[in-house]
Amino acid sequence: MDTPDPTAKQRLAALLRTGITDGTYPPGTTLPKILDLAAQHGIAKQTVREAITLLEEEGLVEVVRRRGTVVRAVPEHRRITRARQVFRDERGYYFDPAAQPWIALRTPTVSWGPAPRDIAAILGVAPAAPVLIRDRLMGTPDTREPEQLATSYLPEHIARGTRLAEKDTGPGGIYDILERDLGHDPLTWHESIGSRMPTPTEATDLRLTKGTPLLRIIRRTTSPDGTLVEALDTRMSAEKYEIGYPVTRHPSAERPTP
Template sequence: MAALPPGVLGSLDPTSDRAVFRQIADQLREAIDKGSFAEGSKLPSESELVEHFGVSRMTVRNSLSVLQGEGLVSSEHGKGVFVRPRPPVRRLASDRFARRHREQGKSAFTVEAEAAGSRPEVDNLEVKEERPSTDISARLGAPRRVLARRRRYLLDGRPVEFATSYLPLDLARDTPIAQPNPGPGGIYARLEELGHHLDHFEEEIRARMPSPQEVKTLRLGSGVPVIHLIRTAFDTKGRAVEVCDTVMAADAYVLNYQLPAT
């Protein structure tokens, strides 16, 4: 059995009123935060932890369950417990929809993936006409029909978000926007080519726990929340031209904002 790295884990405090399994979880969490156990690395085995702390295997399992519930680690059957990757993408809200990116033929996701040094992919693409929900209809000015574009985004093969864009059908029907691949720069570039120059975006963001389907779609670990973001794009005439409903794996993103002080 391999020895634990020296000095990484200490001893238990017998005078503490904190449960033993939580003390062990605290030490492992601190070691992860300090980088003693790097992203993707394997934690000490149950046997190693049992020997180091002098506790039962069930106590160790309870400690690891705490970390799994916090989304810090994931368990692979027959292989062990591994440190989950930290957020790889910094979502720069003040820059991601800059016109220069569209003019370069790049979508916001592509720009952010490149900045993170990751390989972007899009799958599960579906484009269809449908009747909008009450909420989406209200945000878009009450159109009776919309074009819905659904897709999932991946970084280096890992699902990190899925999104559905809703556009008024009178804007999108019989245009490149209705095609699976709308072309360089994405749908915002096509909207501007159609005369709907973008003026501003409004975003609503909240964090919550995922639904079972979201866990499956994003392959989320136990205890990992999601970021639910709804964005509305407005053109220079004040018309809402798109609503994008996005669900993001919270452990895959850092949201970065620059706000004016005046």
């Protein structure tokens, strides 16, 4: 009887995982067939399938039709340096020098609707309250490779009846409108960095392989009187990107004198 064995599943997954990380199974190679692994380890075929599923969920392998289970080539991390500064070019403000050349890969969408619960809490609005949602998919202009999803959420009392709700906000975008036209000058920003697993739509948009988490940057935009005027939710592949930033000395960390 082909009965799965949870303990054997974990043992086989650990064995194959070690083989992948130590180079026994280099990227691009195919793992032994399910029947062969089952016979070699004296376990059920379903147990082997479940072990392979674990590795697939970790992003180590992918099941390719007519090839089998192929070891994935993990891309080299690209660092986005957070200099704790805001920059500006002819298009307006930007925050990541590495992302400055990116463009919208499809027409941005503008809609009214409820924000996700964590974003609603940041904005200080009820979970069901309508907010302005501006959603963008950004990527490299030459390869059209998707790099990040960026979704702005603006409270209704800030955005309703303003140019913020228009599809084309013109040069400088929403930040110039907030500062120049709506009197929230100068804006200040605060960021937090986290991660989560993607939704199916996010995984498709960013072309993520199974098991790849999102790197998530939440930016809070605040007016001089402390009003929070926007929450920006940026998501990108945690497999492709890492966040780097300089570490400077605080006055309390002066080098001791001899």
